[in-house]
Amino acid sequence: MDKNLQIPGQYVIRFQTAPVVPAPFAHFYTLKMDIQSAQELRVDFDIVYNDRLELTDDEIYDEGFTKDDDYKWKGSLPAIWIDEFADILASSKIIRKREESEFEDFIEIELDEDDKRVTIYPVDKERWSYFLQEMMQAIFETGGREKPFELSYVDIDNDAKTTIDLKASFGKKEFTLSKNAGTARKLDWNQLQKIMDTIYKAEFVPDNASESKPSKKGKYITAGDGLWYQLGVAVLETTNKSKDVAKIEALFNTLSK
Numbered sequence: 175m176d177k178n179l180q181i182p183g184q185y186v187i188r189f190q191t192a193p194v195v196p197a198p199f200a201h202f203y204t205l206k207m208d209i210q211s212a213q214e215l216r217v218d219f220d221i222v223y224n225d226r227l228e229l230t231d232d233e234i235y236d237e238g239f240t241k242d243d244d245y246k247w248k249g250s251l252p253a254i255w256i257d258e259f260a261d262i263l264a265s266s267k268i269i270r271k272r273e274e275s276e277f278e279d280f281i282e283i284e285l286d287e288d289d290k291r292v293t294i295y296p297v298d299k300e301r302w303s304y305f306l307q308e309m310m311q312a313i314f315e316t317g318g319r320e321k322p323f324e325l326s327y328v329d330i331d332n333d334a335k336t337t338i339d340l341k342a343s344f345g346k347k348e349f350t351l352s353k354n355a356g357t358a359r360k361l362d363w364n365q366l367q368k369i370m371d372t373i374y375k376a377e378f379v380p381d382n383a384s385e386s387k388p389s390k391k392g393k394y395i396t397a398g399d400g401l402w403y404q405l406g407v408a409v410l411e412t413t414n415k416s417k418d419v420a421k422i423e424a425l426f427n428t429l430s431k
Contacts, residue, residue: 175268175287175294179260183209186284189306193276198223203310213253219313220246247317254347255309262305267297279303311344323366325373325397327426328388338426342366353430372425376418382408393423 190202203221210216222244263283272295274280281302284293296302314320323342328335341358342349349366350358373395383401388394393405403409405419412418 177264177266177268179209179256179263180286181209181212181256183286185209185259187306188280188282188284189303190280192279205306205309207259209256212256215251215253215256216249217251217313218248219310221310245314245317245319247313247319249317251309251312251316252346255312258305258309258347262302266302268294269297270294281306308344308347312347315343316345321398323398325395328394328396328402329426329430330388330391330394332391336430338430340369351429369425369429372421375412376416376422377410377412378403379408379410384408393426395422 185207187205187207188202189205191200201221201223203219206218208216208218270292272282272293278299279302281299282293282295284291286292311320315322322344323340325340327338327340329337337354339352339355339358340350341352347363349361349363351361352358380399380401383403385400386402388402388404392407395403395405395409401408405422409419409422
């Protein structure tokens with residue numbers, strides 16, 4: 175099949191988490207992409223969490239959920255997502271036979287081929303799952319459901335103070351760093367996942383965190399929840415042998431250069 179992007183073109187992606195994924199994380203969604211031109215992408219997105227499919231309104235309330243936990247949105251995404259979709263579609267191995275596994279996410283793509291609608295299935299599901307997760311974050315951000323990712327690291331050493339601010343927009347797919355409130359510089363987008371993996375591998379303990387901006391000697395992280403987590407106090411090792419906190423310190427030492 176021709177895996178080059180059709181412009182204009184209409185694509186429908188259906189995604190469902192692997193059957194082994196438990197509630198409340200299990201979900202499925204439909205993403206309709208209407209590519210009007212190389213610069214205009216319209217989407218129609220609808221996500222439903224599986225544990226609420228059979229619940230009545232009263233049961234949803236009793237379980238502590240609201241209808242807002244499911245989400246629908248129509249709108250336009252930045253043109254960068256046309257390029258991203260074109261890249262992954264062109265570079266993926268595709269099959270036409272539906273395959274399902276209880277340990278793998280289910281993904282199917284509906285598109286036009288020879289004047290008829292056909293359904294295809296990507297083989298590299300893990301890669302597609304990650305791509306779609308980022309695109310879903312872009313939708314949440316563009317639709318106003320979630321804010322862009324922001325994280326600040328503060329290192330106070332006697333009279334010296336260093337602040338590193340990280341900001342990532344999934345909508346624009348931009349990742350920036352600023353030091354001591356200086357001019358922001360762009361970082362490679364692929365660094366975002368590596369940085370988040372390093373930071374969040376440690377254990378964050380909200381009960382040990384503070385709502386007050388730090389002023390005493392120490393190293394601190396805040397990430398949008400209004401709390402400041404001091405390394406070694408509210409950011410802890412996951413095991414006796416792990417070096418998670420030391421890796422976070424080393425990461426920000428590198429980023430501050």
